Amino acid sequence: MSTVHQSSDVIVIGGGVIGLAIADRLARDGARVTLLERGQCGREASWAGAGIIQSGSWHRRDPLVQMQRDSVRDYANFTADLRERTGIDPEYECCGTMELLLEDQQYRMARSEFKAAAAYEKEYGRRVIELWTPEQARSFESAITTDLLGVKYDSTAGQVRSPRLLRALQQACIQSKVNIVEQCEVKGLIQEKDRVTGVRTVRGSQSAGHVVLAAGVWSARLDQYVAAVMPTIPVRGQMVLLNLPTPLFARVLERGRTYLVPRRDGHVLLGATQEPEAGFDKDLTAGGVAALMSMALRLVPGLKDATVATMWAGLRPGTPDSRPYIGPVPGMSGLIAATGHFRCGLTLAPTTARIVSDLILRGESPYDLARCLPGRPVENRLTAAPA
Numbered sequence: 001m002s003t004v005h006q007s008s009d010v011i012v013i014g015g016g017v018i019g020l021a022i023a024d025r026l027a028r029d030g031a032r033v034t035l036l037e038r039g040q041c042g043r044e045a046s047w048a049g050a051g052i053i054q055s056g057s058w059h060r061r062d063p064l065v066q067m068q069r070d071s072v073r074d075y076a077n078f079t080a081d082l083r084e085r086t087g088i089d090p091e092y093e094c095c096g097t098m099e100l101l102l103e104d105q106q107y108r109m110a111r112s113e114f115k116a117a118a119a120y121e122k123e124y125g126r127r128v129i130e131l132w133t134p135e136q137a138r139s140f141e142s143a144i145t146t147d148l149l150g151v152k153y154d155s156t157a158g159q160v161r162s163p164r165l166l167r168a169l170q171q172a173c174i175q176s177k178v179n180i181v182e183q184c185e186v187k188g189l190i191q192e193k194d195r196v197t198g199v200r201t202v203r204g205s206q207s208a209g210h211v212v213l214a215a216g217v218w219s220a221r222l223d224q225y226v227a228a229v230m231p232t233i234p235v236r237g238q239m240v241l242l243n244l245p246t247p248l249f250a251r252v253l254e255r256g257r258t259y260l261v262p263r264r265d266g267h268v269l270l271g272a273t274q275e276p277e278a279g280f281d282k283d284l285t286a287g288g289v290a291a292l293m294s295m296a297l298r299l300v301p302g303l304k305d306a307t308v309a310t311m312w313a314g315l316r317p318g319t320p321d322s323r324p325y326i327g328p329v330p331g332m333s334g335l336i337a338a339t340g341h342f343r344c345g346l347t348l349a350p351t352t353a354r355i356v357s358d359l360i361l362r363g364e365s366p367y368d369l370a371r372c373l374p375g376r377p378v379e380n381r382l383t384a385a386p387a
């Protein structure tokens with residue numbers, strides 16, 4: 001078992017994709033880093049996630065969507081670097097996503113995004129969004145339903161195998177000399193006046209120049225003041241993994257918030273429900289699983305013969321306005337937030353790591369963080385479960 005260092009430059013709380021990516025980046029940028037994980041690294045939302053790596057709506061131009069697009073553009077390098085350093089391949093592929101348009105309203109929205117996306121053709125050197133007729137779509141993926149109006153294809157999107165990504169990140173952290181301490185729950189923050197100087201854990205106290213709060217949906221449980229300035233909301237997502245004797249399609253298929261992800265090994269992942277009302281409960285429900293199955297069979301009727309490999313649920317770290325908290329926590333100097341990534345944490349991990357490392361080591365962010373700062377006024381769109 002790793003030992004607890006008495007002091008480090010930075011303590012990172014939480015060993016999900018966000019905490020691990022930050023710890024690795026900081027250590028490679030020269031900091032002495034300790035990462036404290038309550039259980040085992042990479043076993044919560046990050047492990048549960050589907051691993052779709054997506055650019056966000058092409059209507060948007062704000063700094064948050066820019067972070068997301070930069071992450072997507074960096075993902076091939078990010079994962080190739082991890083593969084080279086650790087020998088573990090996160091299996092990132094830029095396979096594109098096909099949104100199946102089944103209703104007029106959806107088709108109109110896709111057309112409007114297709115027009116907006118034309119502005120990015122020069123920057124990307126190609127059309128980022130294509131609008132296909134049903135015949136065109138079926139010439140690429142013959143297994144999809146015939147009952148559709150068209151398809152919106154996003155050529156920038158891809159997928160990564162989340163469990164492999166997490167193993168690679170943990171190994172990378174070990175190689176870059178991050179002191180990872182598992183089974184070490186952080187119980188509270190140590191403060192001197194308005195400065196956070198360390199943490200209290202189940203295995204004693206530790207001090208550090210900076211503390212990074214990356215405990216996913218549990219971040220707000222650490223401290224009452226933190227819960228007030230950056231409330232986090234668990235949003236359950238149920239998933240089903242199917243087994244197929246022969247692959248039926250190669251691109252990620254989407255319908256609204258649900259999707260089918262074909263894996264290289266022949267599995268197809270169906271996801272995901274979106275249930276803030278479930279609180280911290282990670283049970284699977286008959287209704288949730290039935291909804292995923294019925295969506296899958298509607299989009300790809302040939303899946304009826306697939307067998308069920310396994311199912312699981314995870315808790316996305318939601319926030320009232322669905323934007324993450326990245327940056328200094330007001331009134332608690334030395335504490336940096338990196339949580340609340342909701343549906344996009346796997347996508348946003350490389351950029352979040354870069355921002356947090358730059359904030360701590362250079363005192364500046366490469367992005368305007370105003371819309372992500374803890375303490376911002378938020379409109380309440382999701383219902384908060386008690387922290």
Ligand SMILES: Cc1cc2nc3c(=O)[nH]c(=O)nc-3n(C[C@H](O)[C@H](O)[C@H](O)COP(=O)(O)OP(=O)(O)OC[C@H]3O[C@@H](n4cnc5c(N)ncnc54)[C@H](O)[C@@H]3O)c2cc1C
Pocket residue numbers: 013014015016017018019036037038039040041042043044045046047048049050051052053184185186187214215216217218219222236237238239271272313314315316317338339340341342343344345346347348
């Ligand atoms: C079903 C589902 C599908 C998803 N699909 C996608 C997708 O396709 N693409 C995408 O980009 N994102 C997706 N997401 C979202 C993404 O998985 C999350 O945004 C991301 O994993 C959040 O990472 P995290 O490190 O903040 O949280 P977590 O992975 O939850 O990690 C937090 C860690 O902190 C630890 N911890 C908590 N409290 C303490 C404490 N007091 N002391 C020490 N450690 C503590 C926990 O044990 C945990 O390991 C999905 C999520 C779900 C649930």
